[in-house]
Amino acid sequence: MSSYQMKQRRTIRQYTGQDIPDALLNELLETAARASNTGNMQLYSVVITRSQANKEKMAPAHFNQPMATAAPVTLTCCADANRFVKWARQRNAQPGFDNFQTFIAAMIDAIIFAQAFCTAAEEKGLGICYLGTATYNAGKIIEALSLPKLVVPVATITVGWPAHTPEQPERLPLQAIVHHETYTDYTPDTIDTLYRAKEELSINKQYVKENNKDTLAQVFTDVRYTRSNNEYFSEAFLSVLKDQGFISTSTS
């Protein structure tokens, strides 16, 4: 723990067979719950999966990524207005939480909680990996975890003891993501400068070659994050928000 440096972290996708004790997991969850949240309403919840059968049940929703079944623990972090609304109704209050802004607040709460958990876990020597599939296949996850109305999964995290030490992946230089006072839009020259190192990495050149593409950007737009997939999953997630009660069906 004392040797942990956030700046040296890396995502861990391979885990030893060792389990995570309940006491440690609870300590990490308690710590994460100390992170900021909206109005101290704690509009989030987390479903812990330890059962191998349940991991396998959710595997297709996570596109069968190996981490989803190999990690001792997966956490599905959810935007959750259900608990708050049940409390309010039981206390003669009329909650108006069945709307998009509540979902946004709850999603922010859930992701802050998730990331606070990740840092706390890494401090204890654990490794984590986010599965972006939580919002792609939210409908399947809702079914697998029996999530009620006003609960939507927004991040799945796999957690375990590291069985590898991968290289840190590249990041864009800081000036690519930071703006001072106002947003300075990118010119063709700044784009060239900011992406040059990324494009020249041998691993990225290899991806271009393997996929028979001309540029690294085409690997992203034609293979990994295609328009048709993005549009398909956009409609799917909007449908989930309607089904779960966060967007009124009359909203244009």
Next chain:
Amino acid sequence: MSSYQMKQRRTIRQYTGQDIPDALLNELLETAARASNTGNMQLYSVVITRSQANKEKMAPAHFNQPMATAAPVTLTCCADANRFVKWARQRNAQPGFDNFQTFIAAMIDAIIFAQAFCTAAEEKGLGICYLGTATYNAGKIIEALSLPKLVVPVATITVGWPAHTPEQPERLPLQAIVHHETYTDYTPDTIDTLYRAKEELSINKQYVKENNKDTLAQVFTDVRYTRSNNEYFSEAFLSVLKDQGFISTSTS
């Protein structure tokens, strides 16, 4: 730094006059950029506000909360597909990123980055406060910061050296937010049990009294997060997502 314990953290709303050196701020931003993100596309950006004039310009968008002008630095963390799309177009790629799923991925990236920044800052002795107003008045912030299409603010963080040490606010017991294997919905009895300690806190009893309400829940539903405000800000944020190009206007 060695004495920092995430579990003991608290939000800081009052700051000394001391500034944050550029070198420290950059180190924290570099550290935060090491957190997970979607497909290493880094679909986020951050606008740093140090100028007092600019803080005051944005103050109304943050409902004139004093932290927004009193902190030496505010960070506006944005979901940002603009940079990626500009890069892709410049590399003969056809990005399909003008959709809701891209916004969701970018928002997750931006919040993970924001929270990683907060923990890194707290480790160095700084204090932070999230302003939830970033998504309430996103349109005004877009204007003040000159954010282009495909960029939407999702979290504003005020940062500075703590000038107070507030009590840690209460949190619900862990069993309120954690579910094992599947979601166990709340019964009237579990709601009573989980919210009892919160309701019995003298500070919360005081809020009920001050607001002339019968229950703490009514303070939230009738005063702090009313249906009419939630619905107004839902429509406003959906409009922003359309204007910024993340929801097609033909989407039902």
